[in-house]
Amino acid sequence: MRAFRPRRAIPAAISALALLAAGVLTALETISALAGRPARLVPYEQVAAWAQTTTWQDRQALTSAGIAAVLGLLLLLFALVAGRPRLLALRTGDPDLVAGVRPRTLTKLVAAVASEADGVRGARAKVRGRQVTVNARTDLRDTLGVQERVRAAVEDEIGRLAPIGRYTVRAHVRGPS
Incomplete structure (x- = not known):
């Protein structure tokens, strides 16, 4: 570590x-x-x-x-005082081995996963500390269902990556104006 x-x-x-x-x-x-x-x-x-x-x-x-x-x-x-991390630590199958990913890479990955959720036209993400914030756009009027799908997709992806430490996900979805 x-x-x-x-x-x-x-x-x-x-x-x-x-x-x-x-x-x-x-x-x-x-x-x-x-x-x-x-x-x-x-x-x-x-x-x-x-x-x-x-x-x-x-x-x-x-x-x-x-x-x-x-x-x-x-x-x-x-x-x-800790500075900005160069790499985010991820668990692997081996308890003695830890992998790392750059915060920018995690941001792009999370944004891509959020963009693939049903009803999402596009998404952006930010990783600040242990919080992931996703801002998505949709053409649907019911943004609540889309927001839940985006949050679930991002949480699943973060769970699959298995970072060391817990990340909270906040999703915001904007519908048509």
Whole structure:
């Protein structure tokens, strides 16, 4: 199941680039100082003077600490909150084997199944989280019967695919205007 978890590539790339920049700057300053020719990309005298004269209750110190804390909390939030899945896990006959299907593929499959239901002229589907929403069109005036057929067809198809986790199906049918 670990392969089906969404990647968090953008927050990881931002964090990696920030750490790389800090590491390169530190290495450059350290190596140049050890060689006897400091690069002085960071104005150490000004930073040291500011640090010596600034108390923890100073507005600048509190603002800097607050910004660092907010950035840290945002990175933690990005790490904890699940992103959009790359693949939806499906059961197979083998308990040790799990297959995957892209959410877009599932959407197209569900829309095709809904379009084949009796009385349906066309259908569109959306998969959001664990909910499948189907919007179908019909030429019939009795949309309630068509709505039940669409919902049943989609639920049967989802049952046949056997996804891991339960999906709820909502069907909406529009008749002639």
